[in-house]
Amino acid sequence: MNTDTRNMEMKIVSRDDSEYREYFQNYNSRIQRNPYCYVIPRSEIQCKEALKYAQSLGKKVSVRSGGHSCIGMSVLDDRVSIDLREMNDIQLNVSDKTITVQSGVLLKDFYETTTKYNLATAGGGCPTVCIGGLTLGGGSNYLSSSYGYVIDNVLEARVLLANGTIVNCSRNGEYSDLFWAIRGAGHAGFGIVLQFKLQLYEISPLVFYQFLVIPFSDFEVSLERLLLYSRTDRNADVHLTFECRKTYKNISSDPTLKIIFFYNGPAERGEVLFQDFHQNVLKGVGRTMKDFQSHKSFMDIIRLGPNPELIRRSFTKNRLVFGSDLNRDRIKQLKSHMTSDIVMGDVNNRWPIFDNQTNFSIVLYYHGGKQNQVPPTDCAFIHRECDWSLVGICSYVQPENDQLFSQWTDRVQNQFSEISSSIYQNYPDDDPNIDWRQAYYGSNYPRLQQIKLKYDPNNYFSHFQSIELPSHPKSNL
Numbered sequence: 498m499n500t501d502t503r504n505m506e507m508k509i510v511s512r513d514d515s516e517y518r519e520y521f522q523n524y525n526s527r528i529q530r531n532p533y534c535y536v537i538p539r540s541e542i543q544c545k546e547a548l549k550y551a552q553s554l555g556k557k558v559s560v561r562s563g564g565h566s567c568i569g570m571s572v573l574d575d576r577v578s579i580d581l582r583e584m585n586d587i588q589l590n591v592s593d594k595t596i597t598v599q600s601g602v603l604l605k606d607f608y609e610t611t612t613k614y615n616l617a618t619a620g621g622g623c624p625t626v627c628i629g630g631l632t633l634g635g636g637s638n639y640l641s642s643s644y645g646y647v648i649d650n651v652l653e654a655r656v657l658l659a660n661g662t663i664v665n666c667s668r669n670g671e672y673s674d675l676f677w678a679i680r681g682a683g684h685a686g687f688g689i690v691l692q693f694k695l696q697l698y699e700i701s702p703l704v705f706y707q708f709l710v711i712p713f714s715d716f717e718v719s720l721e722r723l724l725l726y727s728r729t730d731r732n733a734d735v736h737l738t739f740e741c742r743k744t745y746k747n748i749s750s751d752p753t754l755k756i757i758f759f760y761n762g763p764a765e766r767g768e769v770l771f772q773d774f775h776q777n778v779l780k781g782v783g784r785t786m787k788d789f790q791s792h793k794s795f796m797d798i799i800r801l802g803p804n805p806e807l808i809r810r811s812f813t814k815n816r817l818v819f820g821s822d823l824n825r826d827r828i829k830q831l832k833s834h835m836t837s838d839i840v841m842g843d844v845n846n847r848w849p850i851f852d853n854q855t856n857f858s859i860v861l862y863y864h865g866g867k868q869n870q871v872p873p874t875d876c877a878f879i880h881r882e883c884d885w886s887l888v889g890i891c892s893y894v895q896p897e898n899d900q901l902f903s904q905w906t907d908r909v910q911n912q913f914s915e916i917s918s919s920i921y922q923n924y925p926d927d928d929p930n931i932d933w934r935q936a937y938y939g940s941n942y943p944r945l946q947q948i949k950l951k952y953d954p955n956n957y958f959s960h961f962q963s964i965e966l967p968s969h970p971k972s973n974l
Contacts, residue, residue: 510535527810528569532578551577563627567813568927594697600629612796616697633683634922639759642866648680653694659957681878686963705760705767707791709783713751724820734761739861764792811892812906815924816917817883855893862886
């Protein structure tokens with residue numbers, strides 16, 4: 498533990514404090530809560546004190562690490578909001594290829610530590626996401642084709658339970674059922690996960706990262722070829738992303754379309770695989786950017802990820818899908834979202850307020866490879882057969898555009914729902930028409946209820962999408 502902060506007084510920000518109004522809650526400014534107070538512990542002892550403090554007030558808690566929940570689940574009204582950002586200790590064991598990290602560690606700091614020794618494991622794509630929230634819902638990025646989700650690489654975890662005890666859980670230990678549950682359902686009300694021990698792997702000093710800029714007119718053919726390639730017996734260390742995005746520096750321009758090709762191995766080998774992919778799979782469609790350096794350290798690639806300096810409003814929709822379910826008609830419909838009147842119409846007159854910070858996107862992230870090779874009963878994360886994460890996002894600044902932009906998201910949601918009912922827990926959805934129990938957990942849900950009953954029988958750790966006690970359905974509000 499970091500002895501520099503262990504003995505410091507725990508910080509509490511109450512509603513009477515000037516800092517309360519401006520306190521950072523999450524990266525989606527469309528959602529603002531009114532918690533009872535914020536508590537910022539700096540050690541496990543202080544986390545226990547924060548929990549005891551909340552219980553002494555008769556209050557429940559909400560827990561945040563990085564604040565990236567797209568529906569603002571980490572800060573809730575009238576709760577004691579426990580902010581884990583100061584729980585950021587890192588202990589690296591190079592010889593064992595393991596790392597022990599607290600939940601408030603930023604992803605960029607995690608990889609800064611490991612890549613110095615040419616070590617890494619699966620993570621996320623945003624440098625400012627924290628290990629806690631990322632891991633509990635799954636965790637996937639470029640390395641996941643090779644190493645699985647982050648949850649597949651958790652060796653141990655420390656969890657603060659509602660009764661104030663801290664337990665160590667692992668696959669074969671005393672709390673193996675809790676270990677099973679928090680890997681995939683850790684957001685859902687079993688306790689406060691304070692720390693993880695993760696498996697690391699050797700990576701090349703320079704890996705391969707390149708992207709092709711595709712003409713928007715080739716949306717359908719390029720995506721069809723990409724999906725076909727992903728279903729063939731290809732190199733498992735290749736990760737792919739299909740990204741279509743409309744921004745408004747140039748209002749009249751077509752949406753930009755990119756395919757990102759990543760190879761987890763020597764950059765020279767990645768170059769060969771990429772050229773084969775471009776010429777023989779995409780048939781030469783698309784072009785690389787002049788002077789773009791494709792041989793990069795993995796840390797440099799992480800730095801390219803989205804770093805939201807500007808806090809935006811946003812709507813996010815997700816489905817985990819089978820690539821084979823994306824037929825020609827569905828691909829055309831995906832493309833149509835990027836040419837709708839809201840996106841490509843007369844935006845100066847269509848939008849209540851023109852906002853040049855607006856960004857519409859449809860993105861497919863590869864969730865295959867090692868991620869599919871784990872049984873769906875190995876942990877609470879059940880989505881082992883889906884090989885793509887399909888995401889639709891609208892982000893913007895002006896609140897006057899909320900209603901109009903929600904219409905675009907509703908259209909996206911309607912199509913996504915026709916393709917799949919499975920939702921990736923790290924893109925939670927608060928649509929009341931969605932059965933989140935089935936969408937997140939499927940047939941694992943009844944087992945999760947029994948584990949909830951064992952470790953939180955009074956349903957203290959509860960929110961609008963937490964696991965319900967088996968005898969009290971819909972008892973979380």
